[in-house]
Amino acid sequence: MNKITLDHGSGGKLTLELIETVFKAKNGLDSAIIEDIAFTTDSHSINPLFFKGGNIGKLSVSGTVNDLLCVGARPLYLSSAFIIEAGFDMEKLEKIVESMTKEAENANVKIVCGDTKVVENGKCDGVYINTSGIGKIIKPIDGQGVKDKDVVIVSGTVGDHGFAILNERENLNLSSSLKSDVSNLTHLLVPLIESELDIKFIRDPTRGGLAMCLNELCYNRDFGVEIYEEGIPTREDVRVMSEILGIEPYYSANEGKVVIVSSKEDADKALHILKQSELGKNAAIIGKITKDNPKKVVLHTKFDTKRILKMPIADKMPRIC
Amino acid sequence: MKTVNLELFNNPNTVNKLSIAIKNESEKLNKPIKIMHICGTHENSIVRYGIRDLLPKSITVIAGPGCPVCVTSSKDIDAVINLSLKKNVKILTFGDMLKVPGTEMSFYKAKSLGADIKMVYSVFDAIELARSASKPCIFFACGFETTAAPTASALRDINIPDNFFIYSAHKYTPNGVYALLKSGKINMDGLILPGHASAISGLKVYERFVEDFNIPCASAGFESVDVLLSVLLIIKQINNKKPKIENGYKRVVNYEGNKNAQKALEDIFYLTNAVWRGLGNIDLTGYELRKEYARFDAKKQFDIVYSDNYIEHQKGCRCNEVILGNINPTQCPLYAKLCTPQNPVGPCMVSDEGTCKNWYDGGIE
Structure with a gap:
């Protein structure tokens, strides 16, 4: 008998199949656009709840805010629903809520409603948080206009969140300075969306990382993506951890980065806008859209060899967001 | 703890120089050659770095029986x-x-x-x-x-x-590979010795490969420079007609082993x-x-019961030929169709050291 496995929640190919076959959703988009409103929802279960760079509270606000931004909306209102395990420390809960409030203020959104459920001890890992959000569309961005020769930009170093969590959870002690990049991207993205630039696609490469995000970009489309290893910003400690653990940074989650596709003409200007923000200081052009390899993501290595960056089937690091 | 900056071993200039040296050396060969490695992690590196694209047509690197999970009966x-x-x-x-x-x-x-x-x-x-x-x-x-x-x-x-x-x-490993060579089930013009396993057994256990079969051997690490270096060492041995054991992974492996x-x-x-x-x-x-x-x-x-009717490979699965390096995964009719990492038919599609899994992950079709 078929059973749900952790892999079905990995954000990879199996998640996509679950959404298509069981939930029967034709497009597995994170956010819906309804007239001039964007609507999204996201549940968060992370181990550990508190980590370098943030906690589940900050994550639950920024994740939903970022999903709204990705469809070209200005995030406005959030709901928050808690599932809490009996016996959970009140002080920890207060810290989580404090982080949510702070992150919401920073993102200029209001948390306007919520719900609380408590389950028996042992029935959930401390706390799970669901947030839903609505925003007002500034300019709808749905990836439909992406075409040959468009340019692919990433807003900063890739893989930080996944490796930071792994480093902490497994007590690897491989880096002392690495922290999660979890952050809302309101101040990075609103100026870009409000600009006159031809921005065709924005997506936050969370679970499954850059590889999943780029594969989704060209999933069932008549174009593919070409990226250049040397241009992809990565932290040195992430590269070292990647070597040791055998997990490439391209498959590791991010919680404060976006992949952007713009027209060729506007790419440099888009990069310029991103670099104005502290959150986008390491932004870089990493590749382009191509007709040469439809539906596929081709990675050009620094040795000028090529290989295909597959859609991850399942995450090598479960429960990281 | 001694740490090594692995980026040195993935330096594009060094890789380029080695590629050129291999190309020059390969021009002296009088026939195309086949070099086998016997370590799944080598296959992983070869696919990940696209090493095969850097080699001249006359040099084929194949994966031998180097995945422990794949050879478990x-x-x-x-x-x-x-x-x-x-x-x-x-x-x-x-x-x-x-x-x-x-x-x-x-x-x-x-x-x-x-x-x-x-x-x-x-x-x-x-x-x-x-x-x-x-x-x-x-x-x-x-x-x-x-x-x-x-x-x-x-x-x-x-x-x-x-x-x-x-x-x-x-x-x-060494006895297994030796027996397969002796029986003619595997053949190659040069052998890349494993990295991890050689750190334990040392290189001297491979001397009889040179003595009995005249096979040039070189150990290798897992970075792009390591693998290319071992290929270069082997081609040079072939050209000099002096097969021997060479250590291309001195930072980890020694002659006597651990x-x-x-x-x-x-x-x-x-x-x-x-x-x-x-x-x-x-x-x-x-x-x-x-x-x-x-x-x-x-x-x-425990009361362990062995059946005589065990089946190593399901119908259509050609893992046994993949393990010996006699065919590429893409030559198996099940590869990436009926056999995927989600639904593996044969063992080579399961482990990260399996040749089929490595090829599949690398998008080779």
């Missing part, structure tokens, strides 16, 4: 699965092993039928789990010297709880014949526990 897998379904025991094994198909099912499938099976990262992890378990725990130990050595040192050197047992499916690890292996295990998946029985390749350690030996402490 269904006979062993079936027997332990059977035990797990019948007796109140906990089976502990590596993640790679879980999805490997046996005759009727994998450990993963057995788990869904109620067997108590848990993934562990190491023998030490398995022992710790046994400490807190209330039933017999059997560690299904597979792997070459690299993992056999930790198993040996754990049994010899640390305090083991009474409920901990080992089912050894460990295998010794004496402490060898001593631990010697203390705990003896070598006997073992069934290699799809390749049959090979003398002196199976690590079995010495009788002094029979108390830990699941094969002696």
Whole structure:
């Protein structure tokens, strides 16, 4: 008998199949656009709840805010629903809520409603948080206009969140300075969306990382993506951890980065806008859209060899967001 | 701890220089050559760095029997699965092993039928789990010297709880590869010696490959520069007509190997014949526990039943030919169609060291 496995929640190919076959959703988009409103929802279960760079509270606000931004909306209102395990420390809960409030203020959104459920001890890992959000569309961005020769930009170093969590959870002690990049991207993205630039696609490469995000970009489309290893910003400690653990940074989650596709003409200007923000200081052009390899993501290595960056089937690091 | 900056070994300039040197040296060859490696992690590096694209057409690098999970026989897998379904025991094994198909099912499938099976990262992890378990725990130990050595040192050197047992499916690489060469099942013009396994066994155990078969050999690490260097060393040996053992991985491997690890292996295990998946029985390749350690030996402490009707490869699966380097994964009709990492038909599609899995992950179609 078929059973749900952790892999079905990995954000990879199996998640996509679950959404298509069981939930029967034709497009597995994170956010819906309804007239001039964007609507999204996201549940968060992370181990550990508190980590370098943030906690589940900050994550639950920024994740939903970022999903709204990705469809070209200005995030406005959030709901928050808690599932809490009996016996959970009140002080920890207060810290989580404090982080949510702070992150919401920073993102200029209001948390306007919520719900609380408590389950028996042992029935959930401390706390799970669901947030839903609505925003007002500034300019709808749905990836439909992406075409040959468009340019692919990433807003900063890739893989930080996944490796930071792994480093902490497994007590690897491989880096002392690495922290999660979890952050809302309101101040990075609103100026870009409000600009006159031809921005065709924005997506936050969370679970499954850059590889999943780029594969989704060209999933069932008549174009593919070409990226250049040397241009992809990565932290040195992430590269070292990647070597040791055998997990490439391209498959590791991010919680404060976006992949952007713009027209060729506007790419440099888009990069310029991103670099104005502290959150986008390491932004870089990493590749382009191509007709040469439809539906596929081709990675050009620094040795000028090529290989295909597959859609991850399942995450090598479960429960990281 | 001594650390090495791995980026030095992936420097594009160095890679470029080595590629040019290989190209120049290859022009002196009088025929196309085939170089085999016998380590799954080498295949991983080769695919990841696109090394084959850097080599001239006259040089083919093929993957030999270098994936320990892939050569673990269904006979062993079936027997332990059977035990797990019948007796109140906990089976502990590596993640790679879980999805490997046996005759009727994998450990993963057995788990869904109620067997108590848990993934562990190491023998030490398995022992710790046994400490807190209330039933017999059997560690299904597979792997070459690299993992056999930790198993040996754990049994010899640390305090083991009474409920901990080992089912050894460990295998010794050099004898296996030697036998396959002798029988003509594998052939090559040069051999890239394993990195991890050679750190344990050393390089001298490969001298007879040179003496008996005139095969040029070079050890290699796992970065792009390491692999290319070993290829260059081998081509030079061929051109000089002086086959020998060369060490291309000096930062980890030496001629004599790791004496402490060898001593631990010697203390705990003896070598006997073992069934290699799809390749049959090979003398002196199976690590079995010495009788002094029979108390830990699941094969002696439990009623293990072996079937004569075990099936190594399902219909259509050509893993046995892939393991020998006689065909590429893409030549198997099941590859990436009926056989994928989600639904592996053969063992080579399961492990990160399996050739089919590496090719699949690298998008090779």
